[in-house]
Amino acid sequence: xxxxxxxxxxxxxxxxxxxxxxxxxxxxxxxxxxxxxxxxxxxxxxxxxxxxxxxxxxxxxxxxxxxxxxxxxxxxxxxxxxxxxxxxxxxxxxxxxxxxxxxxxxxxxxxxxxxxxxxxxxxxxxxxxxxxxxxxxxxxxxxxxxxxxxxxxxxxxxxxxxxxxxxxxxxxxxxxxxxxxxxxxxxxxxxxxxxxxxxxxxxxxxxxxxxxxxxxxxxxxxxxxxxxxxxxxxxxxxxxxxxxxxxxxxxxxxxxxxxxxxxxxxxxxxxxxxxxxxxxxxxxxxxxxxxxxxxxxxxxxxxxxxxxxxxxxxxxxxxxxxxxxxxxxxxxxxx
Amino acid sequence: xxxxxxxxxxxxxxxxxxxxxxxxxxxxxxxxxxxxxxxxxxxxxxxxxxxxxxxxxxxxxxxxxxxxxxxxxxxxxxxxxxxxxxxxxxxxxxxxxxxxxxxxxxxxxxxxxxxxxxxxxxxxxxxxxxxxxxxxxxxxxxxxxxxxxxxxxxxxxxxxxxxxxxxxxxxxxxxxxxxxxxxxxxxxxxxxxxxxxxxxxxxxxxxxxxxxxxxxxxxxxxxxxxxxxxxxxxxxxxxxxxxxxxxxxxxxxxxxxxxxxxxxxxxxxxxxxxxxxxxxxxxxxxxxxxxxxxxxxxxxxxxxxxxxxxxxxxxxxxxxxxxx
Numbered sequence: 001x002x003x004x005x006x007x008x009x010x011x012x013x014x015x016x017x018x019x020x021x022x023x024x025x026x027x028x029x030x031x032x033x034x035x036x037x038x039x040x041x042x043x044x045x046x047x048x049x050x051x052x053x054x055x056x057x058x059x060x061x062x063x064x065x066x067x068x069x070x071x072x073x074x075x076x077x078x079x080x081x082x083x084x085x086x087x088x089x090x091x092x093x094x095x096x097x098x099x100x101x102x103x104x105x106x107x108x109x110x111x112x113x114x115x116x117x118x119x120x121x122x123x124x125x126x127x128x129x130x131x132x133x134x135x136x137x138x139x140x141x142x143x144x145x146x147x148x149x150x151x152x153x154x155x156x157x158x159x160x161x162x163x164x165x166x167x168x169x170x171x172x173x174x175x176x177x178x179x180x181x182x183x184x185x186x187x188x189x190x191x192x193x194x195x196x197x198x199x200x201x202x203x204x205x206x207x208x209x210x211x212x213x214x215x216x217x218x219x220x221x222x223x224x225x226x227x228x229x230x231x232x233x234x235x236x237x238x239x240x241x242x243x244x245x246x247x248x249x250x251x252x253x254x255x256x257x258x259x260x261x262x263x264x265x266x267x268x269x270x271x272x273x274x275x276x277x278x279x280x281x282x283x284x285x286x287x288x289x290x291x292x293x294x295x296x297x298x299x300x301x302x303x304x305x306x307x308x309x310x311x312x313x314x315x316x317x318x319x320x321x322x323x324x325x326x327x328x329x330x331x332x333x334x335x
Numbered sequence: 336x337x338x339x340x341x342x343x344x345x346x347x348x349x350x351x352x353x354x355x356x357x358x359x360x361x362x363x364x365x366x367x368x369x370x371x372x373x374x375x376x377x378x379x380x381x382x383x384x385x386x387x388x389x390x391x392x393x394x395x396x397x398x399x400x401x402x403x404x405x406x407x408x409x410x411x412x413x414x415x416x417x418x419x420x421x422x423x424x425x426x427x428x429x430x431x432x433x434x435x436x437x438x439x440x441x442x443x444x445x446x447x448x449x450x451x452x453x454x455x456x457x458x459x460x461x462x463x464x465x466x467x468x469x470x471x472x473x474x475x476x477x478x479x480x481x482x483x484x485x486x487x488x489x490x491x492x493x494x495x496x497x498x499x500x501x502x503x504x505x506x507x508x509x510x511x512x513x514x515x516x517x518x519x520x521x522x523x524x525x526x527x528x529x530x531x532x533x534x535x536x537x538x539x540x541x542x543x544x545x546x547x548x549x550x551x552x553x554x555x556x557x558x559x560x561x562x563x564x565x566x567x568x569x570x571x572x573x574x575x576x577x578x579x580x581x582x583x584x585x586x587x588x589x590x591x592x593x594x595x596x597x598x599x600x601x602x603x604x605x606x607x608x609x610x611x612x613x614x615x616x617x618x619x620x621x622x623x624x625x626x627x628x629x630x631x632x633x634x635x636x637x638x639x640x641x642x643x644x645x646x647x648x649x650x651x652x653x654x655x656x657x658x659x
Contacts, residue, residue, distance in 0.1 A: 113443040123431045129397045133404015163397030324438045327500035
């Protein structure tokens, strides 16, 4: 994805189709992971962002290649949206050779430095101050690079959230915090865990920030609001805190059926999910449905082929556990 | 060559590191305008500016997290933790991120971070201001841990720590900040990760680091006239441990006492005793004995002299090692 000014974003005729294609690829990718998990091909936790694709794709669409983003253990979509190679991401998830972190990150720590995606973090809230450091470096270097920090609604109750937003506002750093409010803090409704109406937006005024809320299932709306915040941050206007409403279509992790959620709530959410909406928007704007079907078929085949290739790869060499623990060697020197 | 205090030596070392490498930044609470509560960073903000000597809010998790982001972008942040006990709000960042990101990213995200920690008691402070948390960090793969004991080491070791490509916990013996030594900044320092024999002897090996090195040396001097000869080793590096010279010493003396201010239970002394036993079993005349703080919270200031290991407790342990 290339840098796009606000004007270019509005006038790019193919943009809406590209956004749809990217969301669709991520959707099929995550669905495939879900299936592989159930088939016993994947071990350990798999926190899938099914239903939340519009936030990752919409936000990534407004970034320059040299911008930074950083996210949570539900971060596969964010890595893919920045251009991380899907085969290496899947190999990391399945514990096969060629994994994007060499098998040492796993599902919760997908990272692609080459694509500006500076990691997924499984300790809730820990990465918000890290994002502040990434942004502070942009300030010193005066490069105009912006950092987007994605986090979940549950993270707003962790002290690190408040420390990070305070630091960013205090130092007027070029950073955009995006709360992916999927309504559930793991297994509990977020509304039962906060004393205010909104997890992020209700806190914004405490740091002198404007409360910004966007429909996180509307990829164009996400691109527009995040794009405006990124432009402002790039121009020295300081940080923004955005709350993007969405819904996690599956459980907290692949092992969780999410049965604690009312059936009608899930039903309703399925009618509001971002892919359905973007597809409908494309069709109503005149896109030929046959073109969309061809696109959808192509992506299904691509994801299936990619899974076959990764499954054919061997496991990583166990000897690699000794490497990279310290920069000056493995860990044997200590033992 | 004028005598300098340990605190001033660290200040000089930081200044030299900042002059040598523009990527070195200092961060911490009141380290800029004030120069730090122990004045270790005195004058550095004035000379290097607010972008390189950063006064932060009281937010240790935020300070360490910000340092992680800066390190990812090629900087070498040096974070000051005001007092040992204040490191615990940052413990999460240090253990879950700083220690692991290099491995997780296969080295693509460097973690060249130094965390300076004034540690230990003896200044009449209380809990959170007198603690010795070094074992928590020595236990964690991915971190390196060192402790200086004198002004000359302080000057060199802080610079060597900053040049490391790994995260380093740098423990400073706060009760020794005001002690002086002649500092020659032109001699070549020895490598950072080496222990040092600081007093030769032949009856018993005494191991110490940080503030206890001086106490161990005092103990050795006190019994010299009684015909008992103690060999004292300053460990200097706690992770990795450099025990080769220690094994060599214990094989000669046959006895060993490990001293630290931290509680003995699962302290560094326990690990060191285990390793000496494994390596020097047939040379030992007595079990390796440990002298440390008691397994209690750090006591009120009026009782700290009863808590901290002193010359008498070290010599009691030496005597006990002769009773086996």
